[in-house]
Amino acid sequence: MVQPWAVCAGLALGAAAAADTVDVPADRDNTIYQNSLGAFSNGAGPQIFAGKNAVGQIRRALIRFDVAAAVPFGSTITDVKLTLNLSQTVSFDEPVSLYRLLTDWGEGTSNAGDPGGSGALATPGDATWLHTFFDTRFWAAPGGAPGTDMAILASATIAVGNPLGPYTWNSTPALLADVQSWVDAPAGNFGWIIVGDETAPGTAKRFDSRENATPGNRPNLRITYTPPPPGSCYANCDGTTRPPCLNVLDFICFLNRFAAGDTYANCDQSTSPPVLNVLDFGCFLNRFGAGCSAC
Numbered sequence: 001m002v003q004p005w006a007v008c009a010g011l012a013l014g015a016a017a018a019a020d021t022v023d024v025p026a027d028r029d030n031t032i033y034q035n036s037l038g039a040f041s042n043g044a045g046p047q048i049f050a051g052k053n054a055v056g057q058i059r060r061a062l063i064r065f066d067v068a069a070a071v072p073f074g075s076t077i078t079d080v081k082l083t084l085n086l087s088q089t090v091s092f093d094e095p096v097s098l099y100r101l102l103t104d105w106g107e108g109t110s111n112a113g114d115p116g117g118s119g120a121l122a123t124p125g126d127a128t129w130l131h132t133f134f135d136t137r138f139w140a141a142p143g144g145a146p147g148t149d150m151a152i153l154a155s156a157t158i159a160v161g162n163p164l165g166p167y168t169w170n171s172t173p174a175l176l177a178d179v180q181s182w183v184d185a186p187a188g189n190f191g192w193i194i195v196g197d198e199t200a201p202g203t204a205k206r207f208d209s210r211e212n213a214t215p216g217n218r219p220n221l222r223i224t225y226t227p228p229p230p231g232s233c234y235a236n237c238d239g240t241t242r243p244p245c246l247n248v249l250d251f252i253c254f255l256n257r258f259a260a261g262d263t264y265a266n267c268d269q270s271t272s273p274p275v276l277n278v279l280d281f282g283c284f285l286n287r288f289g290a291g292c293s294a295c
Contacts, residue, residue, distance in 0.1 A: 038130025
């Protein structure tokens with residue numbers, strides 16, 4: 001597994017022209033369970049679910065990866081592979097699709113344990129069938145509304161069968177566009193909703209979550225990208241050409257541009273007023289911590 005620090009170190013050595021690959025772990029996942037009261041979730045559980053259970057109730061998984069913390073701003077995404085480990089199923093080949101989420105959602109402390117298919121009572125901040133954040137914020141429609149809460153078209157679909165083990169969604173134009181958008185505009189990264197076959201009972205698939213006890217079974221997003229050219233590092237605010245490129249002067253530069261209302265300071269590319277806010281400082285700090293190409 002290539003760690004983000006290793007990628008940054010490679011960039012610092014001047015390998016900016018070559019493609020780099022990074023494995024990004026999920027930083028949030030959950031399952032929403034069809035329920036008229038929106039009472040169930042599985043924010044801290046060891047599995048996530050997609051499809052219909054034996055009695056015809058829908059389960060949908062939510063997953064997010066902090067792409068911007070792992071891939072330098074200005075990079076071009078060239079390949080994406082999402083791998084999930086299938087740990088339980090009673091059905092054979094069923095389509096399982098990824099839809100880009102357009103609405104933010106939460107992961108609370110609910111834990112349905114193992115096997116987990118019925119969910120657990122939602123805790124504050126959990127996503128549920130009705131709520132994006134239990135119990136104060138809601139999906140536009142139960143389970144998420146296409147066109148409002150999620151993209152209308154799937155970004156990628158594969159057949160998930162039986163045997164158990166890892167399944168990978170490989171690059172499609174839409175999948176590449178999703179990840180590219182999360183590099184370019186991190187504030188819009190709400191991840192994917194994973195939708196299984198919801199046409200018949202008994203189609204549900206159980207995948208291991210980021211909290212699973214076996215690290216090798218946790219969700220993984222492998223991204224291959226071309227870093228930005230030397231000298232185009234966002235965190236090098238003052239544009240210095242002498243090492244170290246990144247230093248305290250960049251923070252002063254960013255603060256001055258923020259105070260002046262410069263659009264450069266809109267690090268997270270937010271569009272909701274006020275576009276310049278404390279989140280931009282956190283974004284800049286993350287960019288600075290990630291490093292950049294050599295001067």
